[in-house]
Amino acid sequence: MPSGWACREAEPLSLGTSVNVATLCLGILALGDATGYEIKKRFDGPLKRIQQPSFGSIYPALSQLTKDGLVSCTVHAQEKKPEKKVYRITPAGRAHLKTVLQESLPAPDRIHSDFLATMLFSDMLSPTFVAAAIEDRIAFYRDLLSHLECDHPSAVNQSGRDFVHGYAVAVCRAAIAYLESHSLPAGMATTTASAPRSERADQPKESRL
Numbered sequence: 001m002p003s004g005w006a007c008r009e010a011e012p013l014s015l016g017t018s019v020n021v022a023t024l025c026l027g028i029l030a031l032g033d034a035t036g037y038e039i040k041k042r043f044d045g046p047l048k049r050i051q052q053p054s055f056g057s058i059y060p061a062l063s064q065l066t067k068d069g070l071v072s073c074t075v076h077a078q079e080k081k082p083e084k085k086v087y088r089i090t091p092a093g094r095a096h097l098k099t100v101l102q103e104s105l106p107a108p109d110r111i112h113s114d115f116l117a118t119m120l121f122s123d124m125l126s127p128t129f130v131a132a133a134i135e136d137r138i139a140f141y142r143d144l145l146s147h148l149e150c151d152h153p154s155a156v157n158q159s160g161r162d163f164v165h166g167y168a169v170a171v172c173r174a175a176i177a178y179l180e181s182h183s184l185p186a187g188m189a190t191t192t193a194s195a196p197r198s199e200r201a202d203q204p205k206e207s208r209l
Contacts, residue, residue, distance in 0.1 A: 017104045021053045022061040026097040029071060029089040031158070036062055036085065050164070062087055070096050134183045138176055145172040 028039045036059050043052055053061075062085075065071040070093030076084040089097070115137050122130050148169050 018107045019051065019101075020061075021057045022065055023097065023100055024051055024053055025058060025061050025065060025087075026070065026089060026093055027101075029087055030094060030097060033086050033088045035087065039087075065093065069093075131183065134179050138179045138183070141172045141175045141179070145169065145176070148172065 024043075025039055028034060028042055034042075036055065039058055039062075040053070040055055062071065062073075066073050066087070069090060071087045071089050074086045074088070076086060078084050115133065118125075118133060119130075148165060
């Protein structure tokens, strides 16, 4: 094991329960009727930092939820387009959602970060590259924070979304503060990294919460 790494035995953690795709679908439908495509789009914006279900997992989950009577499905014919299936949570589905979410505490968060994996070896990298990576990550969090601050969810009277929104804002602000306090001296970052992400052609805008 590399020197400097802790060698103590990991303390046992409460494993909790992972939230599966079916539960995620029920949760989104509890906010309003939606198609499978619309459910997926809800997780293509900032929510993808929390969960990122695929179309390949959403549609089978909706099919099973329908069979179980937890959601209902209304088919709408469309001219020159495939039929549109709109799903609605049933009273049984709403009761099931409340039960399954409270069966046990949530599983621990898992952090997957290419940035942190790279910064783990920052001592091997050039100062200019490290500065560019940090500046790029600051720009990323500032861009995400600007979206979050422009679309506060309290107007829709959802205390749960208000909590998640506030948590996301707090995480972004804390990350920015940490990165800025550990950034390298001004002038070492590249021009590309210092440009706001929202101004880069290859960086699409994220949808709101």
